[in-house]
Each structure stands twice: as structure tokens, then as C-alpha cells.
Amino acid sequence: MRCHFLSKAQSMKISGIHHIALICSDYEASKHFYTMILGFGVIAESFRNDRNSHKLDLSVPGGGQIELFSIPGSPMRPSYPEACGLRHLALRVSDLDGSVNQLTARGIPVEEIRIDPNTNKRFTFFPDPDGLPIELYEDGFS
Numbered sequence: 001m002r003c004h005f006l007s008k009a010q011s012m013k014i015s016g017i018h019h020i021a022l023i024c025s026d027y028e029a030s031k032h033f034y035t036m037i038l039g040f041g042v043i044a045e046s047f048r049n050d051r052n053s054h055k056l057d058l059s060v061p062g063g064g065q066i067e068l069f070s071i072p073g074s075p076m077r078p079s080y081p082e083a084c085g086l087r088h089l090a091l092r093v094s095d096l097d098g099s100v101n102q103l104t105a106r107g108i109p110v111e112e113i114r115i116d117p118n119t120n121k122r123f124t125f126f127p128d129p130d131g132l133p134i135e136l137y138e139d140g141f142s
Contacts, residue, residue, distance in 0.1 A: 004029075019057075019065040020089060022132065027054045027070035027128045034058055034068060037106060062092065079131055088125065088133035096122050098139035 034040050040058035043065065047054055056068040077083075093099045100110050103126055110126045120127035122138040
């Protein structure tokens with residue numbers, strides 16, 4: 001597959017990311033994780049009878065949304081070795097140590113904090129209930 005790039009004069013006027021869609025294997029566990037642990041607000045929740053599937057629209061602080069779907073029979077996400085496609089979800093936090101402490105207090109395993117060699121900012125990763133890598137990236141502008 002070839003990428004076709006537009007010249008600057010032809011480029012689209014994208015104003016930001018509207019949403020990120022995630023498919024989960026256990027709707028109630030993921031709903032709890034994203035609302036109660038990460039604190040995302042519920043915009044709308046529905047059940048699609050024709051698909052036997054839940055859909056949860058979540059608001060992300062700073063703009064954008066996460067669409068959380070339960071789709072029966074979905075295959076698990078390949079993770080290690082890393083597969084092509086979306087690699088992880090990164091969230092900006094102003095207090096990385098406090099965020100890590102909150103996650104570990106709830107039994108969520110968090111990787112060792114590292115330093116981004118390009119920005120000198122601290123970051124770490126932890127999994128959602130399905131093993132999706134989520135990055136916490138410390139930025140004083142949260």
C-alpha cells in the first residue's frame with residue numbers, strides 16, 4: 001500500500017482527534033476501569049440488539065472521546081511482539097508519581113518510570129483490562 005501525500009496547499013484542515021475506538025472483551029470490567037479508575041465521564045451508553053453489543057461514549061479531559069465497544073467473538077489484540085497498527089493510548093498527566101500510586105493502590109501493574117530522551121519528560125505504561133498498553137506522559141500543562 002502506498003501513501004499519497006498532499007502538498008501543504010492541498011492538505012486537509014484537521015482540528016484535532018475526535019475519538020478513539022476500543023473493543024473490549026469484558027464490558028463491565030472495562031467500563032469500571034475507564035470510568036472509575038481513569039475517571040472518564042460517560043457521555044452516552046447504549047446496547048445494540050442487532051449486534052448484541054454495548055457502546056459507551058466517554059469524555060476525555062482536554063477534548064476528544066473514547067468509544068468503548070463490546071463485540072462478542074472479537075479476537076484478542078496482538079501485543080508482544082508488537083504488531084502493526086495502533087500501538088498504545090497516551091494520556092497526559094501533571095503528577096506522574098501520584099497517578100502511578102493511585103494505579104498501584106488498585107492493584108494495576110505499572111512499568112518502571114522512564115525518561116523520554118527527546119523531551120526529558122517522564123512516562124510509564126500500564127495495561128487496561130484487555131492488555132491494551134496505556135501510557136502516562138508527565139507534562140506540567142495538564
